[in-house]
Amino acid sequence: MKETIGFPRALLFYYYYPAWKTFFESLGQTCQVSGKTTKAMIDSGIKVTVDEACLPVKAFHGHVQSLSGECDRVFVPRLVSVEKKAYICPKLMGLPDMVRHNCTGIRQILDPCIDMSRNRKAFAKEVYTTGRLFTRNPLKISAARQKAEYTYEMFTRLLQAGLAPIEAMTKMNLHDAPDSWNSGTSHNAPAFEKAVGARPLVIGLLGHPYIIYDSFLGMNVLDRLKLMRANVVTMDMLPPTMIEREAAKSRKRVFWTMGRKLLGAGYYFLRPGTVDGCLQMSAFACGPDSFISELLQQESARSQRKVPFMTIIVDEHTGEAGVHTRLEAFLDIAERSRPG
Numbered sequence: 001m002k003e004t005i006g007f008p009r010a011l012l013f014y015y016y017y018p019a020w021k022t023f024f025e026s027l028g029q030t031c032q033v034s035g036k037t038t039k040a041m042i043d044s045g046i047k048v049t050v051d052e053a054c055l056p057v058k059a060f061h062g063h064v065q066s067l068s069g070e071c072d073r074v075f076v077p078r079l080v081s082v083e084k085k086a087y088i089c090p091k092l093m094g095l096p097d098m099v100r101h102n103c104t105g106i107r108q109i110l111d112p113c114i115d116m117s118r119n120r121k122a123f124a125k126e127v128y129t130t131g132r133l134f135t136r137n138p139l140k141i142s143a144a145r146q147k148a149e150y151t152y153e154m155f156t157r158l159l160q161a162g163l164a165p166i167e168a169m170t171k172m173n174l175h176d177a178p179d180s181w182n183s184g185t186s187h188n189a190p191a192f193e194k195a196v197g198a199r200p201l202v203i204g205l206l207g208h209p210y211i212i213y214d215s216f217l218g219m220n221v222l223d224r225l226k227l228m229r230a231n232v233v234t235m236d237m238l239p240p241t242m243i244e245r246e247a248a249k250s251r252k253r254v255f256w257t258m259g260r261k262l263l264g265a266g267y268y269f270l271r272p273g274t275v276d277g278c279l280q281m282s283a284f285a286c287g288p289d290s291f292i293s294e295l296l297q298q299e300s301a302r303s304q305r306k307v308p309f310m311t312i313i314v315d316e317h318t319g320e321a322g323v324h325t326r327l328e329a330f331l332d333i334a335e336r337s338r339p340g
């Protein structure tokens, strides 16, 4: 029977939706994505979650609630690990339990457990079990998985080439036209150069995908920087090998996948000559971000030729005007600090 699977447009949707959509559609199912994050969605998430939850988790609950009654199952994976000997934030490990407990009116939750910390066998088994919910044909499941893996590879290549996730999904016909609010990361450098007659500032932007690519949570930071004539480089554009090499400078290996990626990209951006300024967008109540921010502050303080570094922490009360003023001030500092 054909079912509609609902995808909350939040948390790691920005990385994994293309692969899962391909997988489910190959098995004859339909996928439906929740709308853009709004104040009403955040409020509805806040109502059902504990105060201590971080803003993105609250937003996720709001997205889930918005899908209530709209689909047969809501996709809420239990993300434990996506690579060997490294883990995803504990809040994502417990997400299906939180959603089950907090959200009412959801028909069914589809919660495959993704754990690649030891090997990929458990992952393959989980994908197979998920596929079995829709077909008894193992060959069909295997073909759907291969297609999904190929899609994921193509998608990450587009991210590295500089497209924002929604842009990349649109290019691959996996999503409707790009939303104006996250129309990408700037890649119109030549146009800008012509417009302002000088090399635009290049800003290295650090942040979880569900913050920097979500216009509401991330205060539209990509478009704001673009309008302020800055070019943006995100950590998704850096080669994974480079990120790993930089992250290895840390005395102790960071075993949170996203934290390590942020740290590696941050160390790279803080090297003189790479970017003109490094900006971190972080969510209030995010434990992993708080220590990454501290390590980057220390690195920035150590450098002799400093690359300006700033962290903006967003929560449900953050105002656009305040963020805008801080960005303007940051770009002024970056402009003054750049060599010659």
Ligand code: SF4
Residues within 6 Å of the ligand: 054, 055, 056, 057, 089, 090, 091, 092, 208, 258, 283, 285, 286, 287, 288, 289
């Ligand atoms: S990494 Fe931070 S922002 Fe992301 S889910 Fe965990 S606590 Fe929340």
